[in-house]
Amino acid sequence: MTQEVKNALTAGNCQNALDLSGQLYQSSYSDNNIRMLYASAHACNIGISLYKLLDDITTADFSTTDSIFRTLVRLFPSKAATDTRLESANLAQDALMSTIPRGTVVGVSNSFYTTSFNPGSVLTRDRTLDANIYLTFISMASVGAGLNRFGYNAATDPATLGYGQEIAMPFTSQVAIKGDATKEGCAIASSLLNMFDSIAILAAQTPGSVSAALTTMTTLLQTTMTSQATAQCIGDGFTGPECANAIQRLRFRGACFGSDSAASAAAGIIAQINTFWL
Numbered sequence: 001m002t003q004e005v006k007n008a009l010t011a012g013n014c015q016n017a018l019d020l021s022g023q024l025y026q027s028s029y030s031d032n033n034i035r036m037l038y039a040s041a042h043a044c045n046i047g048i049s050l051y052k053l054l055d056d057i058t059t060a061d062f063s064t065t066d067s068i069f070r071t072l073v074r075l076f077p078s079k080a081a082t083d084t085r086l087e088s089a090n091l092a093q094d095a096l097m098s099t100i101p102r103g104t105v106v107g108v109s110n111s112f113y114t115t116s117f118n119p120g121s122v123l124t125r126d127r128t129l130d131a132n133i134y135l136t137f138i139s140m141a142s143v144g145a146g147l148n149r150f151g152y153n154a155a156t157d158p159a160t161l162g163y164g165q166e167i168a169m170p171f172t173s174q175v176a177i178k179g180d181a182t183k184e185g186c187a188i189a190s191s192l193l194n195m196f197d198s199i200a201i202l203a204a205q206t207p208g209s210v211s212a213a214l215t216t217m218t219t220l221l222q223t224t225m226t227s228q229a230t231a232q233c234i235g236d237g238f239t240g241p242e243c244a245n246a247i248q249r250l251r252f253r254g255a256c257f258g259s260d261s262a263a264s265a266a267a268g269i270i271a272q273i274n275t276f277w278l
Helices: 002-011 014-025 032-046 050-059 065-075 085-097 129-150 174-178 184-205 209-235 240-249 260-276
Strands: none
Touching: 002 014, 002 032, 014 032, 032 085, 032 129, 050 209, 065 129, 065 209, 065 260, 085 129, 085 184, 129 184, 174 184, 174 260, 184 209, 184 260, 209 240, 209 260, 240 260
């Protein structure tokens, strides 16, 4: 069946690729090859064409914090009523984070979905190099699609606003994060942290114009985002070590619903996005 998935991807039949790879992914036959195929099927559904995306990244404006978010919104459009791109981006991240070499021992505090056929790790060192590099683009898609979904009114065309923010995202407190029925406030914060991690891996392995462009992004964002996550977490009554552990755990998009400190850290990140994205 794996060859059928590859054939569907080659033909651009994303739904067929999703259906076929999903059957294997949700079974005891799942392995790293299946996980990568499943992630690729979701990337197809998102509309990611890797060569075009690489070209777009090298020519994109990442010179300011605002332009970074405008660029991600432009590259990864999504509307809740008309597509499933955001959902695919999240599921592809899950698959890539579960692409772990045989024999790797994942610490309990770093693991998730442990009872599934695809247990994952929040640490890049536990995953394969290919999965970490691919995660760069999938996590970017998660952030861009999430901002499209929650930064605009339903009828708004983001292009008419120059991809600037129309509505401040509401997930800016621990209560708001945990009360969010979509669970996307936590997922956006999680994706941003995964994006930083995976860009570092990509830059170390494949220096060049794409790596340089993406490294500019992390230089402008990462320190402030992490500091804001820590500040909000501590402000909500948690200790520095608790907050550091929560931020590490937050690479898993479900972390906020098992940890109040992770929810606070995620809220800090969303609040900072609202500040940066104008």
